[in-house]
Amino acid sequence: MIHLKKLNPLDDATLEELGFTWHTDEDGSKYVSDALVQISSEQAEAYYTATNEIYDMYVEAAEYVIENELFFDLGIPFNLVDAIKKSWENDVHWHIYGRFDLAGGIDGEQIKLIEFNADTPTGLFETALLQWALLKHNNMDEDSQFNNVYEAISNNFKRLITLFDELETFDERYDNWKILFSSIAGNDEEEATTKLLQQMATDAGFNTSFEYLENTHFDEDGIYDADENKYEYWFKLYPWEDIAHDEPELATTLTNIMDSQEAIILNPAYTLLFQSKGMLKILYDLFPDSPYLLQTSFEPLQGVKQVEKAVFGREGANTKIIGSDGTTIEQTDGPYDNYKKVYQKYVDFPKDSNGDKYQAGVFFAYEACGMSFRKGGEVMDNMSKFVGHVIV
Amino acid sequence: MKNISSLASGVALGSAGIMMMSVLSGCSAQQQEAQNRFVVIEQQANGKYIVIEEMPTDGPSRAIIREKDENGNTVERFMNEAEMKALAEQEYQKVQNGTSETVQDNGGSAGMGLAGTILAVAAGSLLGNMIGNALMNNKNFSKNATSSNKSAYSRSAASRASKTSSKKSFFGSSSKTASSRSYGS
Numbered sequence: 123m124i125h126l127k128k129l130n131p132l133d134d135a136t137l138e139e140l141g142f143t144w145h146t147d148e149d150g151s152k153y154v155s156d157a158l159v160q161i162s163s164e165q166a167e168a169y170y171t172a173t174n175e176i177y178d179m180y181v182e183a184a185e186y187v188i189e190n191e192l193f194f195d196l197g198i199p200f201n202l203v204d205a206i207k208k209s210w211e212n213d214v215h216w217h218i219y220g221r222f223d224l225a226g227g228i229d230g231e232q233i234k235l236i237e238f239n240a241d242t243p244t245g246l247f248e249t250a251l252l253q254w255a256l257l258k259h260n261n262m263d264e265d266s267q268f269n270n271v272y273e274a275i276s277n278n279f280k281r282l283i284t285l286f287d288e289l290e291t292f293d294e295r296y297d298n299w300k301i302l303f304s305s306i307a308g309n310d311e312e313e314a315t316t317k318l319l320q321q322m323a324t325d326a327g328f329n330t331s332f333e334y335l336e337n338t339h340f341d342e343d344g345i346y347d348a349d350e351n352k353y354e355y356w357f358k359l360y361p362w363e364d365i366a367h368d369e370p371e372l373a374t375t376l377t378n379i380m381d382s383q384e385a386i387i388l389n390p391a392y393t394l395l396f397q398s399k400g401m402l403k404i405l406y407d408l409f410p411d412s413p414y415l416l417q418t419s420f421e422p423l424q425g426v427k428q429v430e431k432a433v434f435g436r437e438g439a440n441t442k443i444i445g446s447d448g449t450t451i452e453q454t455d456g457p458y459d460n461y462k463k464v465y466q467k468y469v470d471f472p473k474d475s476n477g478d479k480y481q482a483g484v485f486f487a488y489e490a491c492g493m494s495f496r497k498g499g500e501v502m503d504n505m506s507k508f509v510g511h512v513i514v
Numbered sequence: 515m516k517n518i519s520s521l522a523s524g525v526a527l528g529s530a531g532i533m534m535m536s537v538l539s540g541c542s543a544q545q546q547e548a549q550n551r552f553v554v555i556e557q558q559a560n561g562k563y564i565v566i567e568e569m570p571t572d573g574p575s576r577a578i579i580r581e582k583d584e585n586g587n588t589v590e591r592f593m594n595e596a597e598m599k600a601l602a603e604q605e606y607q608k609v610q611n612g613t614s615e616t617v618q619d620n621g622g623s624a625g626m627g628l629a630g631t632i633l634a635v636a637a638g639s640l641l642g643n644m645i646g647n648a649l650m651n652n653k654n655f656s657k658n659a660t661s662s663n664k665s666a667y668s669r670s671a672a673s674r675a676s677k678t679s680s681k682k683s684f685f686g687s688s689s690k691t692a693s694s695r696s697y698g699s
Contacts, residue, residue, distance in 0.1 A: 254534070258535070270526075272527045276528060321529055322528065338684075372684045375682070
C-alpha cells in the first residue's frame with residue numbers, strides 16, 4: 123500500500139512564478155498532487171540500484187543489437203541506422219539524461235522495468251525542482267528526498283568535455299564550445315523542460331543559447347540559430363523517430379553533420395535504440411534471470427495477462443491490456459498504431475487506499491539521480507498526475 | 515543511504531535554486547527593473563566572500579548569503595535590495611575616500627568583504643549606471659570584481675560573430691503540439 127503525506131499545495135500563481143505553467147490538466151483537474159509518497163531509505167536505495175543495473179543491461183543489449191543488425195526488429199527507421207551506429211562508436215555522443223518507468227518497489231514487491239524514456243523524457247521540472255519546492259514550502263527536511271537531478275544532469279553536461287575523467291578537468295579542457303537548445307514553439311512544458319536543461323548546462327559552465335526548432339537552421343556544415351551563429355552541440359527535445367519520419371531530409375543532414383564532426387546532437391541517436399520498447403524483448407532474451415525484467419515478446423504471450431505496446435508509443439497511447447484468455451480488458455487509442463507491437467507480461471502497480479496506481483519514474487544521468495511518481499489508472503496516460511516523494 | 519544524494523539546500527539547484535528560493539520566500543518582485551541580479555555569495559574559509567551564482571532578473575536585486583556559523587555549519591540568509599543597497603552605499607563611501615578594498619590592488623587574491631563583493635557584482639543596478647561604469651573604469655575595481663565572481667553567468671558572456679549564408683529550416687509544418695504534455699511518454 124502506498125502511504126501518502128498530505129501537504130499545503132503551492133497555489134497556481136506561485137507555480138507560474140516558478141515557471142511551471144502546466145499545472146492544470148485539460149479536464150480542469152490539478153496535475154500536481156497535494157500529497158507526497160512516503161518511502162523508506164531502503165526503498166529509495168533499491169530504486170537506485172535497480173536503475174543502475176537496468177541501464178548497464180541496456181548498454182549491453184544495445185551493443186548486441188548493433189553487432190547483430192537488429193534495427194528492423196526494434197522498428198528503427200532505416201534512415202537513422204547510420205546515425206545510431208556513428209553515435210554509438212564515439213563517447214563524445216554522451217547520453218545526458220533519461221527516465222526509467224518502474225513498477226513495484228513498495229511493500230516488498232520486486233521492482234520491474236516498464237520502459238525507458240531515453241530520448242526526450244519530460245517530468246524533469248517536476249522531479250528536479252517542484253517536489254523539492256513542495257518540501258521547502260511545507261517546512262520539511264530538504265535532505266529527505268532522493269533528488270540530485272539538477273546537479274547530476276549539470277555534471278553530466280560537463281562530461282561532454284571530460285568524458286570518464288574527473289569533472290574538475292572541465293575548466294581546463296573547455297574551449298567555449300556552445301550548446302544550442304531547441305524545442306517546438308507553442309508548447310510550454312517542452313519549452314520549460316528544454317530551458318531547464320539549458321540552465322543546468324549554463325551552470326556547468328557552458329556557453330548556451332535557445333532557439334525554437336522552427337527557427338533552427340541546418341546545412342552540411344553545421345547547425346545554426348536564427349542569427350546564423352554556429353553551435354558545436356545541439357540539444358533537441360524532439361523525438362528522433364519523428365525526425366526520421368516527418369523530416370527525412372533532416373535525418374540525412376544530421377547524419378552527415380555527425381560524420382564530418384561539425385556538431386554533436388543530444389540526446390544521441392543511439393538513445394532511439396533504448397527508447398524502442400522492442401529492447402524490452404532483447405533485454406529479456408539476454409538477461410532472462412534478471413529480477414527487474416518482465417517477460418516480453420514480439421508475439422502475443424500464451425496464457426498470461428499481458429500489455430500490448432507500440433515500440434515508439436508515448437504517454438500510454440495505443441496500449442492494450444489483454445487477459446490471460448486473450449480478451450482485451452482495456453485499451454487506449456492514439457497516433458502510434460502503425461508501429462510494431464511488443465507484448466509485455468502484466469504487472470500491477472502499487473496502489474494507495476483509493477485504489478489509484480503509482481508508477482515510479484527514476485531519472486538517470488550517468489547514474490540514478492532522483493525519482494518521483496505518476497498516479498493514474500490501469501494505463502499511465504497523459505492525464506496521470508505527478509506525485510513527489512519524501513523519505514521517512 | 516550511502517549512494518543516494520539529496521539536496522542539502524536550494525543552492526544545489528544552481529541558478530534555478532536562486533529563483534525558486536526567491537519565489538518561495540516571498541521575496542520575488544512585482545515591479546520591473548532592468549539589469550538587476552539574483553546572486554549567491556559564499557563566505558570562503560579565509561572569511562572573504564565570493565559570488566558563486568549570478569543571474570539577471572526582472573525583479574529587484576536580491577542575494578542569498580552563505581556563511582559559516584561559530585560551529586562551522588553553513589547557514590544561509592536572504593538579503594533584499596534595500597539591504598544590499600545600504601551595504602553598497604557604505605562601501606562606495608569608502609571608495610570615495612580611498613579606503614575601499616574594491617579599489618586596492620590586492621595582489622590577485624580572490625574574494626573581498628561582503629559589502630565590497632556586493633558593490634563589485636551589482637554597483638550599476640544598486641547605485642546607478644553612472645557609478646557602476648565609473649567603478650568598472652577603475653583598473654583595480656574591475657580586476658577585483660572579476661576575481662570575486664565565479665558564477666557561470668559572468669564566465670559565459672561571450673561575443674557572437676555574425677555571418678550570412680542560406681541554411682535550411684525544418685519543422686515548419688509540424689502539428690505535434692496539440693496535447694499539453696506530448697513527448698514525455
